[in-house]
Amino acid sequence: MPNRMTETETAKLELHHDVPCPGCGCLCDDLTIGLAAGAVKSIEPACAMATAYYRQKHVSSDDCRIDGNMATIMEAYQRAAEILQAAKAPLFFGLGETSSEAVRKAIDLADLTGGIVDASHPTFYDPTGRTIQTTGLVTCSLGEIRQRADLVVFWGCDPLTTHLRHWERYSAEATGRFVPGGRSDRTLIGIGSRNKTTDACDAFIPLEPSQQIAALHHLISLAQGKPENQSIVDAKLGDAAEPFGQLYEQLRSAKYFVFVLGEAFLRKEAGRIPLELLAQFVRPMHEQTRGAISILRPGPNWVGAGGVVASRTGYPGGAALTQGIPQFDPDNLSATRLLTQNRVDAAVLWEGPWLADLPEAARLALAKIPTVVLGHRLLGTDFTPSVFIPIKRPGYSDGGTMSRMDDMPLPVRVLIQEDLPAAEEAVQAILERASA
DSSP, X not given: OOOOOOHHHHHTSEEEXXXXXXXXXXXXXXXXXXXXXXXXXXEESOOHHXXXXXXXXXXXXXXXXXXXXXXXXXXHHHHHHHHHHHOSSEEEEOGGGSOHHHHHHHHHHHHHHTOEEEOSOTTSOOOHHHHHHHTXXXXXXXXXXXXXXXXXXXXXXXXXXXXTTHIIIIISSOOOSSOTTGGGGOEEEEEESOOHHHHTSSEEEEOOGGGHHXXXXXXXXXXXXXOOOHHXXXXXXXXXXXXXXXXXXXXXXXXXXXXXXXXXXXXXXXXXXXXHHHHHHHHHHTTTSOEXXXXXXXXXXXXXXXXXXXXXXXXXXXXXXTTSSOBOOTXXXXXXXXXXXXXXXXXXXXXXXXXXXXXXXXXXXXXXXOEEEEESSOOOSSSOOSEEEEOOOBTTTBOXXXXXXXXXXXXXXXXXXXXXXXXXXXXXXXXXXXXX
16 A cells, blocks of 8 residues: 555545445455546555555556557457457356456357357356255355354455455454444354464364365264264364364354355365355254355456356356357366367457466467457466457446355446446457457
8 A cells, every 4th residue: 555645645636435346356345545647546444455456557558469469459359359250169268357247248259159158267166056056055145244143164264365354344353233242242263274364263173174074074963963983083083073063062052153165165176075065064053043154255256257157048157159059067168177178279368366376287278279368457477368458447447247255246436537448348349340
């Protein structure tokens, strides 16, 4: 954040109140942003993630590129359309970095060109959609956590690092209707490996990844009143066996408990099994109390993008439109797998921080095929896209709708005007040229 401003400097600012911030999955909508000379000068409440989002380096029309060479945006539209017309199986992904309105246009473009759409986060494994289909899932809004939760269990996550204001605004410090004392009315428990969040909790249960499934089965047995062989429980859980028994008693006596889950719980190598088991535990607990599951998803609009794809194709997260009708195969049609297996011959993607974590094999595959990249910041990758189209930044110079990590849609605001196309406008322009 910039240094503290004087009263005179503050008085000269153009203030925008109640601004939704796409800096992370919390999409906090209580920011006051001060502008001067077309630049962000102040952000209140202070948040490093909001600062990083709003004060990142701008792109301009001069950053438009075709094969690394300067081009006009109209030339970029035409080249992008030519790439898609020539492709047999183009991939559309990175959709969570743009507005839901732009995602709708992207699906239209994928439908026209016989593409494959993957709206899931390429590097964050989230089996929610399939878990809902198999076992069901009791979830809640962030507002419910704030207003009701008197016991919060942080399992495999560290919101004090990944979602900076989640702790103060929703899960720990915020006062609510049924927790008027805020932090003093809540019990916080951390599970997994030590981190900044678990150090701030009232209790911590160390748990190795290899013990996760056993711990979940133990909780289910307790909730369903099934007999267990205590020697086997002790052998599998070790020192965690007794704390998990105590945790069950705390959950049973809570008025409203919430499991907040992160990447270390949603382990891709374990598939959807951990989330399904936790869902099976929470469901019978409703015979004794109330509780829910909340996932710390990345931002800004990965949940919203998945919802748009589901509403348009009937399938959660992604679908292949190569045969003229939507086809669903989440295991084999993920963007990362399609790239690493060289099963697509072109790609359209929205640039974002996730690109830095994309597996090397997928990045190498992108370098070998024609790629169209739309971004509101300079491309931070080791490959040169065939086309780079600079676009307006959502919630800053571009409006539209984005969904919070709990699937709550919020309108993002236009704070300044930029001489760049909006994402929706850019996709529409490509669509018109591709259909000509």
